[in-house]
Amino acid sequence: MEIDYLNQQLKVTFLPYPTPGHMIPMIDSARIFAKHGVHVTIITTNSNALSFQKSIDNDFNYGYSIKTHLIQFPAAQVNLPNGVENIKDATSLEILGKISHGISMLQDQIELLIQDLQPDCIVTDMCYPWTVELAAKIGIPRIYFYSSSYFSTCASYLIQKHRPHDKLVSNTEKFSVPGFEENIEMIPLQLAEWIRTKTNYSCYFEALFESEGRSYGAIYNSFHELESDYEQLYKSTIGIKTWSIGPVAMLVNNDDGENGNRELEIEPDWLNWLNSQQHDSVLYVSFGSLARLPRAQLVEIAHGLESSGHNFIWVVRNKKVEEEKGESFIKDFEHRMKESKKGYIIWNWAPQVVILEHPAIGGIVTHCGWNSILESLNSGIAMITWPMFAEQFYNEKLLVDVLKIGISMGVKENKFFMSKSEEATVTREEITSAVKILMGSCEKSNEMRSRVKNLSDAAKKTIQEGGSSYNNFINLIHDLKLLKKTRQLSNNINVV
Numbered sequence: 001m002e003i004d005y006l007n008q009q010l011k012v013t014f015l016p017y018p019t020p021g022h023m024i025p026m027i028d029s030a031r032i033f034a035k036h037g038v039h040v041t042i043i044t045t046n047s048n049a050l051s052f053q054k055s056i057d058n059d060f061n062y063g064y065s066i067k068t069h070l071i072q073f074p075a076a077q078v079n080l081p082n083g084v085e086n087i088k089d090a091t092s093l094e095i096l097g098k099i100s101h102g103i104s105m106l107q108d109q110i111e112l113l114i115q116d117l118q119p120d121c122i123v124t125d126m127c128y129p130w131t132v133e134l135a136a137k138i139g140i141p142r143i144y145f146y147s148s149s150y151f152s153t154c155a156s157y158l159i160q161k162h163r164p165h166d167k168l169v170s171n172t173e174k175f176s177v178p179g180f181e182e183n184i185e186m187i188p189l190q191l192a193e194w195i196r197t198k199t200n201y202s203c204y205f206e207a208l209f210e211s212e213g214r215s216y217g218a219i220y221n222s223f224h225e226l227e228s229d230y231e232q233l234y235k236s237t238i239g240i241k242t243w244s245i246g247p248v249a250m251l252v253n254n255d256d257g258e259n260g261n262r263e264l265e266i267e268p269d270w271l272n273w274l275n276s277q278q279h280d281s282v283l284y285v286s287f288g289s290l291a292r293l294p295r296a297q298l299v300e301i302a303h304g305l306e307s308s309g310h311n312f313i314w315v316v317r318n319k320k321v322e323e324e325k326g327e328s329f330i331k332d333f334e335h336r337m338k339e340s341k342k343g344y345i346i347w348n349w350a351p352q353v354v355i356l357e358h359p360a361i362g363g364i365v366t367h368c369g370w371n372s373i374l375e376s377l378n379s380g381i382a383m384i385t386w387p388m389f390a391e392q393f394y395n396e397k398l399l400v401d402v403l404k405i406g407i408s409m410g411v412k413e414n415k416f417f418m419s420k421s422e423e424a425t426v427t428r429e430e431i432t433s434a435v436k437i438l439m440g441s442c443e444k445s446n447e448m449r450s451r452v453k454n455l456s457d458a459a460k461k462t463i464q465e466g467g468s469s470y471n472n473f474i475n476l477i478h479d480l481k482l483l484k485k486t487r488q489l490s491n492n493i494n495v496v
Helices: 020-035 053-061 093-104 107-117 131-138 150-162 202-213 224-238 248-252 269-275 295-308 320-325 327-340 352-356 370-378 392-402 428-439 443-462 468-495
Strands: 011-015 039-045 066-071 121-125 142-146 217-220 241-244 282-285 311-316 343-347 361-366 383-385 406-408
Touching: 011 020, 011 107, 020 039, 020 053, 020 066, 020 121, 020 142, 020 248, 020 370, 039 107, 053 066, 066 107, 107 131, 121 131, 131 142, 142 202, 150 202, 150 224, 150 392, 217 224, 217 468, 224 241, 224 392, 224 443, 224 468, 241 468, 248 370, 248 468, 269 311, 269 343, 269 352, 282 295, 282 428, 295 311, 295 327, 295 428, 327 343, 352 361, 352 370, 361 370, 361 428, 370 392, 370 443, 383 392, 383 428, 392 406, 406 428, 428 443, 443 468
Parallel strands: 011 039, 011 121, 039 066, 121 142, 142 217, 217 241, 282 311, 282 361, 311 343, 361 383, 383 406
Antiparallel strands: none
16 A cells, blocks of 8 residues: 555644743744644753643644643752743843853753654754754754844854954944845944954854754744845855745634734733723833843933823833842833823733734834744834844844834843843934834835735735745745655655
């Protein structure tokens, strides 16, 4: 009897890296695989699983073949309390080092587990370069998962290759990114330190990106209509297959209309406040899960927002240092804004997708993390860009110079997210000016809103049946099934 190899169920193992900006889109991608009939296993630690296990359980109960395989984080060996397993849990460079070391200690355990699971493919975060050798050893494809834009990958690759900044006499002198059709100008200070100059981390990061070129292919949380030119540039520079399947947060919820954060058990006060505001009148301010702003910068933001005259909702991280040095100011400011009904502060965490989709939201101040960019774009929200570290300065250039849906706050220096600083880098006057432009009705802001609305419509269409991201995903599944068929036929021939 002939075996129908292409209708056999694929088994795919996902290995996310424990930091929110990396984990969230990979888990969404894993859920998409399961909803298309793939048997999915996600490898993670106990504490990290808590952030997404409810969604996985719901998918399983709907009949999808998806599960989480838990491994033990070596907390005792690295002298960390139980439950401190994610990069976002780091409150100092010492703790960050311990978490990173604990993650690296999981390699042997993960390798044995993947060999036992015998998947047809592994999808791994960029921060696990050793999975290239593992995949080759067990004869399966390794798919590289990068949680940011093609634009940022191409810019980083070409700058590392040609090093145009090495010829400059000043860290504030402009250079053009080589290999781009557009003239994208940056200054050396906006590059990550490990690119700007050789550091202890340079070899580590170079190994991460080098492993991309040795992978079978890459998955990007992007879509053709957003950055098609850079998708093509990526293929010619990196030289591997790639599948644009984004925005994955929209695609994973497209079939059944659910969204992990949309359902609020109790209507919070901030939602009541938003409901009382006019459409497109409120600015949302959020800097992601890792950024740490000094007290002086919080003060400038508060004054800048108040002086702009526009209503706002601001997510403030309530870390211990902030409590010691600046909570009284922010608390007083919060009380004054509540009384005037001009602003609302949310402490620690906010359901960002819910907020961005509210009709009262008319703009966002963003750190230019790729997930936040896509969520804003999906909701048709123009942006004020305030990049801080990693590839965020590249993403800013894409938003401001290429797509023209953002206003730059003018930040000049790329600083490691754990860097300690007591100074404000952006003044209240600069904040006020940017907010007035974005939230106003001038020609520039109206054109930005029109462009982002068109991209929002394209994002919705691309994940629908027949759309480019939908088709890319179907082609990816087909490719992996063909690889499995070829491998099985070869094994059968060898046995005979």
